[in-house]
Amino acid sequence: MDELKLSVASSPHASHPVGTQSLMRDVLIALIPAMAMGIYVFGFRALIQTIVSVIFCEIFEWGYCKLMHKPIPCKDLSAAITGVLLVFVCPVTLPYWTIIIGDFFAIVIVKQLFGGLGTNFLNPALAGRAFLMLSYPVPMTTWALPGKANWAPLGMSVGQEYIDASTGATPLSIDFMKNADDALNLTTSQFSLGDMFIGNIGGTVGEVSAIALLIGGIYLICRGVIRPRIPVAYIATVAVLTLIFSRSGGHFDFVWMLREIFAGGLFLGAFFMATDYVTSPNTPKGEIIFGIGAGLLVVFIRYFGGYPEGVCYSILVMNICVWLIDKATMPARFGVTKEMRAADKAAAKAAKKAAKEGSEA
Amino acid sequence: MKQLFYGGVHPAEHKELSEHKPIRPLNKAPAEVVIPMSMHIGAPCKPVVTKGDTVMIGQVIGETAGLGAPIHASVSGTVKAVEPRPGTGGVPTMSVVIENDFQNTMHPDCKPRENVDALTPQEIIDIIRDAGCTGMGGAGFPTHVKISSAVGKADTIIINGAECEPYITADHRLMLEHGEKIIGGVRFIMKALQLDHAYIGIENNKMDAVAHLRELLGDAKDVTVKDLRTRYPQGAEKQLIQAITGREVPPGKLPADVGCCVFNAATTAAIYDAVQNGLPLFQRVITVTGGAVNDPVNLIAPLGTSFAHLIEEAGGFKGTPARVIAGGPMMGFAQYDMSVPMGKASNCILVFSKDEMPKAEANPTCIRCARCVNVCPMHLTPVFMNMYGKERRWSEVEELRIMDCMECGCCQYICPARIPLVQQFRTAKFAIRQAAAKK
Numbered sequence: 082m083d084e085l086k087l088s089v090a091s092s093p094h095a096s097h098p099v100g101t102q103s104l105m106r107d108v109l110i111a112l113i114p115a116m117a118m119g120i121y122v123f124g125f126r127a128l129i130q131t132i133v134s135v136i137f138c139e140i141f142e143w144g145y146c147k148l149m150h151k152p153i154p155c156k157d158l159s160a161a162i163t164g165v166l167l168v169f170v171c172p173v174t175l176p177y178w179t180i181i182i183g184d185f186f187a188i189v190i191v192k193q194l195f196g197g198l199g200t201n202f203l204n205p206a207l208a209g210r211a212f213l214m215l216s217y218p219v220p221m222t223t224w225a226l227p228g229k230a231n232w233a234p235l236g237m238s239v240g241q242e243y244i245d246a247s248t249g250a251t252p253l254s255i256d257f258m259k260n261a262d263d264a265l266n267l268t269t270s271q272f273s274l275g276d277m278f279i280g281n282i283g284g285t286v287g288e289v290s291a292i293a294l295l296i297g298g299i300y301l302i303c304r305g306v307i308r309p310r311i312p313v314a315y316i317a318t319v320a321v322l323t324l325i326f327s328r329s330g331g332h333f334d335f336v337w338m339l340r341e342i343f344a345g346g347l348f349l350g351a352f353f354m355a356t357d358y359v360t361s362p363n364t365p366k367g368e369i370i371f372g373i374g375a376g377l378l379v380v381f382i383r384y385f386g387g388y389p390e391g392v393c394y395s396i397l398v399m400n401i402c403v404w405l406i407d408k409a410t411m412p413a414r415f416g417v418t419k420e421m422r423a424a425d426k427a428a429a430k431a432a433k434k435a436a437k438e439g440s441e442a
Numbered sequence: 443m444k445q446l447f448y449g450g451v452h453p454a455e456h457k458e459l460s461e462h463k464p465i466r467p468l469n470k471a472p473a474e475v476v477i478p479m480s481m482h483i484g485a486p487c488k489p490v491v492t493k494g495d496t497v498m499i500g501q502v503i504g505e506t507a508g509l510g511a512p513i514h515a516s517v518s519g520t521v522k523a524v525e526p527r528p529g530t531g532g533v534p535t536m537s538v539v540i541e542n543d544f545q546n547t548m549h550p551d552c553k554p555r556e557n558v559d560a561l562t563p564q565e566i567i568d569i570i571r572d573a574g575c576t577g578m579g580g581a582g583f584p585t586h587v588k589i590s591s592a593v594g595k596a597d598t599i600i601i602n603g604a605e606c607e608p609y610i611t612a613d614h615r616l617m618l619e620h621g622e623k624i625i626g627g628v629r630f631i632m633k634a635l636q637l638d639h640a641y642i643g644i645e646n647n648k649m650d651a652v653a654h655l656r657e658l659l660g661d662a663k664d665v666t667v668k669d670l671r672t673r674y675p676q677g678a679e680k681q682l683i684q685a686i687t688g689r690e691v692p693p694g695k696l697p698a699d700v701g702c703c704v705f706n707a708a709t710t711a712a713i714y715d716a717v718q719n720g721l722p723l724f725q726r727v728i729t730v731t732g733g734a735v736n737d738p739v740n741l742i743a744p745l746g747t748s749f750a751h752l753i754e755e756a757g758g759f760k761g762t763p764a765r766v767i768a769g770g771p772m773m774g775f776a777q778y779d780m781s782v783p784m785g786k787a788s789n790c791i792l793v794f795s796k797d798e799m800p801k802a803e804a805n806p807t808c809i810r811c812a813r814c815v816n817v818c819p820m821h822l823t824p825v826f827m828n829m830y831g832k833e834r835r836w837s838e839v840e841e842l843r844i845m846d847c848m849e850c851g852c853c854q855y856i857c858p859a860r861i862p863l864v865q866q867f868r869t870a871k872f873a874i875r876q877a878a879a880k881k
Contacts, residue, residue, distance in 0.1 A: 088765050088799075089776035091865035093851030094792075095453050095608065096800040101809055101858045152805040159809075199808045308816070363812035363825050412821040414843055415448075415680070416692035 099305075105158035107306045111297035112165055112353065118280045118290035123173040123225055124232025126239075127286045130180055131168045137181050138164035141188040151197065159198055163187050166206035169287025169349060170393065171213065174223045174248065176238040182216075183209040203400050204360045207350075207393050214393075224251050224283035227276075251284045252277060252344045253389040256328075274336060277343040288346030298352030310368040311361055311375075312351040316342055318376025328384070345390035347379065354392075360400040366410040367403075374406075375399045447684040449819040450673040451852045453608050453772065455647060460731045460738040461611040465619055467742050468755055473542055475517050475746030476527050477503065478535040481785035482576040483583050484509030489538050495521045499744075500549035500722050503538045511574040511584040516724040516744030519543040528779045530768040530788065537783070540746070553720050558630075563593070566634040566717060573716030574723045574786075579613075579677065579706035580773065582787040585713065588703065589634050591696075596703040599640035600686055601628055603707040604670060604677035606645060607770025610790040612727040613707040615740045617644070617651040620711055621658045627710035628665055630717045635703060640665050642707075643686050647672040674772060675850040679704045681819050693846050708789065728788055730756035733795035734763040743784065750780040752791055764799050767792040772851045803860040814853035814863065820846045824853035824863050831870045836877065839870045847871070 119127040142160040146153050154160075167183050187209030192201045214221045223244055225233050231247035233239050252272045272282045280290025287294075301307045323341040327334035342348075355361060355375055362371045375395040382391025413422075480486035487504030491497060497515040504513035515538075522539045529535035555561075561569070571586035579602060601624065605613040617624055628640045644652050646669045655667045668686055675681050680691045682704060689700040697704055705713075708726060715721040724745055731738035736757030743752060749766065753759065767774035768782070770790055784791070814824035823842055830838040847867050854863040 085763065085780065087763065087776070087778050089778050090765075090800075091862060091868065092767075092769075092774055092776075092849070093772040093855050093864060094765060094767055094774060094776065094794065094800055095771040095851075095855055096860060097451070097453070097856050097858070099858055100801065100803075100860065101807070104809075104811070104858050154805075154807065157807075197807075199810055358809045358811040363810060363815050363823060365816065407826075411823065411842075412815070414693060415820045415846060416690040416695070418690070418692075421692065 101157050101159075104306050105162055107301065107304050108162050108353070109158065109165065111300045111306075112162075112169070112287070114293035114296045115169065115287045115290060115349070116165070118293040119169070119173075119286040122227045122280055122289055123286060124229070124235075126233040126235050127168070127173050129235060130171075130173065130175070130177065130286065131165055133177050134168045134180050134184055135161045135164035137184040138167075138188050141185055142193065145189055145193045146197075149193075154198055157198060160188055160192075163192070163205045163209075166287070166353060167209045169353075170206060170210040170285050170346065172221065172223055172284075173225050173233045173286050174239045174244065175213075175217075175220050178237070179213060179217055179220060183213045186212045199359055201359055202403070203397055204354050204357045207354055207397050207400075210393055211397060222254070223248050224254070226283055227281045227289070249283050251389070252282055252340060253383065256389070274339055274343070277340060282344075284344075285346060288349045291343040291348050294348035294352060298348065301352060301356075307352070307356040308368065310365065311355045311372040314369045314372025315351040315355055315376045315379075316347065318373045319347060319379050322376070322380040326380075326384070341380075341383070345379075345383070346392050350375075350392035350396055355396050355399070360403060362403050362406045362410065364407055364410040364412060366412075367406040370406050370410065371399050371403065374402065446671060447673075447676070447681040447819055448821065449817045449852065450675060450681070451817050451855050452673055453855060455672075456609045456731075457611050457614070457647065459609065459611075460729050460740055461614055463611075463615070463738065463740050465612075465615045465727050465740045465742050468744075468747070468751075470751075470755070471517065471542055471544055471546075472744065472747045472751045474522060474539060475542065475744055476537045476539050476748065476781075476783040477513060477516060477746040478527070478529050478537045478783060478785055479504045479513060480529070480535050481513065481582055481745070481787060482510055483581055486510070486536060487513050489524045489536065491521045491524065491538060493521055493523055497521060497540060498547045498549040500552040500724055503540075509584060509587065511571060511576050511586065512722075513538075513574055514722040514724045515540055515549075516746050517542040518545050518547040528782050530775055530777060530782050530785065532775070537746075551720065552722070555718060555720050558718055561633070561717070563634045563636055566630055569717050570634070570713055572722070573712070575709060575712050575716060576723070576786050577706055578708035578712065578723075578726060578787055579789065580769065580787055582785075585705070585709055588705075589631065592698040592703040593635055595698045595701065596635055597637065597701040598687055598703070599628070599631055599635060599637055600682060600702060600704045601640060601642040601707055601710050602677055602679070602682055602704055603642055603644040603648070603651065604682060605648070605707075606672075606674040606676040606678075607772050607774075607790070608674075609731050609792055610729050610770050611731070612729045612740055612789045614648050614651055615729075616711055616727050617648070617707055618654055621651075621655050623711040623714040624655065624707055625658055625665060626718060627705075627712070627714035630713055631703075631705060631710065632664065638664055641686050642667045643670050643676075643682055644668070645670050645672045645676055675819060675848075675852065678819065678848060678850060680848070693843070723786060726784075726786065726788070728752065728784055729790045730793070731790065732763075732767075732793035733798045734760050734793040736760045745785060746783045748781050748783055749777065749791055752784065753780070753793060756791075756793075759793065761795060763793045764796045765794040767794065772855065773849065801860055806857075806859045806861040808859055808861060811858060813856045813858065817852040817856050819850065819852065820848060822847055824867075827870070828861060828863055828866060831866050834873075836870060836873050840874050844870055844874065 187205035378395035485508035526534035575585040
């Protein structure tokens with residue numbers, strides 16, 4: 082027994098089989114249906130964009146850590162998710178170099194400069210998209226039409242003749258333009274509800290297919306990777322608001338409500354971006370508030386804002402509020418009942434009053 | 443009916459290793475036992491024997507000095523030494539070393555009691571005190587103190603048969619094989635506390651024990667056996683109270699403050715032995731299990747038997763052990779010295795093979811997934827406690843109510859980044875206590 086080599090450590094001496102890497106891998110798996118639909122609708126350019134984006138995200142992450150002598154975190158796959166998601170929120174016609182700029186902004190500026198994994202306060206992919214939107218508004222709003230006939234060419238940039246022939250509008254931009262002025266003469270019937278559910282519409286690479294995103298989201302919830310509070314609160318808020326205040330004339334228009342929740346990447350945002358661990362609240366109540374807040378912002382931006390869709394900005398704005406939400410929604414202390422809290426409050430009030438009176442006297 | 447508390451985790455149980463092994467005495471009695479004078483919360487006992495004394499089983503060898511319970515000899519023989527010896531807590535503890543004469547001579551006072559029905563509540567409490575009963579589930583709070591402080595305050599008695607830690611099967615086997623002791627013990631506690639009802643809480647992964655106890659009870663209505671959802675830390679006192687009564691014990695308060703009094707199943711059986719059979723607490727059931735022992739077993743062993751001896755009883759090491767733990771995997775203490783003795787609260791010796799070791803990361807990075815917040819049964823936010831704790835900002839950590847943390851380990855178990863949270867919280871609590879002591 083003398084040569085026993087026993088390790089000692091603080092309890093617990095057990096760990097759950099799921100680690101960071103396997104959580105991230107599950108997110109990537111959940112994105113596969115949406116990726117497949119992206120390729121089916123927009124062609125192989127979508128796949129190449131994704132591969133380029135993932136590679137550059139990992140390179141930027143690796144390079145930054147190498148440069149700053151930080152431990153290399155490539156194994157955790159989080160940069161790969163950012164790479165995929167950034168492509169998913171950009172149009173397929175975007176030149177590859179633009180995506181690489183977005184990757185740089187997302188990984189280096191948004192994530193690493195704020196401390197790397199776990200400490201960035203904005204969702205990197207969405208911040209990258211917001212940055213590209215500001216910098217390259219035209220290519221960022223050039224929407225390829227769905228279908229094999231309109232598959233984008235694989236070259237560095239897509240040519241003008243392709244843009245003239247094969248690009249159009251997204252369901253939400255149609256609604257948006259129609260509200261602004263009717264001159265474009267586009268009818269909302271261009272895309273049916275079924276097309277929007279399946280993904281046969283114009284839009285960004287990953288947002289078009291509601292069903293594919295729903296499958297991915299349900300996979301994540303079933304695997305316990307994400308908790309359902311944020312996506313449910315988010316989608317339900319949008320659903321309720323758009324149902325009560327339908328803009329198709331008349332209230333309680335279910336078709337309008339479904340169009341609003343299938344369109345504009347709401348499912349992509351709700352399942353994959355609002356639930357980003359780093360930039361969402363940590364408390365159960367906070368998650369619900371976060372979801373409701375993002376849902377309200379989506380509808381406000383779509384109805385009253387200067388953009389046809391509001392998912393990206395709704396989540397970014399709520400990201401900034403996370404710290405505040407967490408502070409305000411700390412779980413109730415175990416064993417402290419409502420009456421005890423009320424008594425504490427009353428006591429504090431009385432003490433304050435007494436102190437005030439004392440100072441006056 | 444399934445009872446609930448907030449949070450918790452469900453680690454792989456591994457109880458199958460030993461749950462069908464009947465409790466058996468040691469094949470070979472230990473040649474010497476090392477009985478620590480501190481096996482309970484409170485002041486260590488004062489040894490009342492000296493080197494060369496002859497002792498019998500059940501003879502008092504340590505008397506209380508302040509809060510505590512007396513300690514009895516667990517084998518008959520000669521006192522070899524009274525000196526500090528290594529203990530499971532990691533620090534040397536004053537111990538009485540007895541060389542076994544293998545005669546098993548019982549002390550004459552250890553004989554079955556007649557007409558136990560005539561005992562008054564105070565007499566029962568006195569018997570429990572003299573028998574050295576302490577909590578046998580982990581903390582080791584002196585049982586007689588618990589009972590006397592709850593008389594008149596408690597309206598609910600709960601017997602803790604949850605055994606929520608993975609691997610451990612000592613209480614499970616005890617309930618299956620000595621159910622009558624559990625029920626008899628409960629009734630003595632009821633009498634001592636002058637109450638007419640008690641609950642026995644058992645996790646639903648031990649339905650055979652639930653069925654057995656219900657069968658023994660028959661039509662009797664004074665004890666209710668509750669089957670609970672299998673969820674760690676079901677057996678934590680505050681969580682068990684919450685699961686069975688729905689009451690939450692306020693911070694800094696005792697279970698008696700919400701009218702509850704909780705006893706471990708093994709303690710309950712020990713109370714029965716003390717009152718009915720006149721036996722002090724000198725032996726207990728202990729599970730020796732894990733992937734690196736040849737033959738996982740449930741043993742009834744005299745207190746003070748060394749870990750090395752008990753592991754030999756379980757067929758010795760299988761391959762190379764990686765870690766030996768006193769207690770369960772979630773809250774047990776890793777040991778480095780196999781000569782340490784088992785005490786009143788030792789319910790398990792767990793010998794891990796390399797494959798069973800927890801996963802570790804070289805650079806654990808919090809991804810703020812908040813899984814820890816969702817599993818913390820005390821409603822804490824380990825994610826923020828870690829954030830401030832690693833910067834040593836103790837006042838912020840204290841504001842996050844770290845003192846409510848009971849170190850159950852759920853947060854660290856679930857953490858995908860493998861951050862050593864519990865260790866960090868222990869450091870923080872220590873620093874906060876020191877700062878408070880300075881003031």
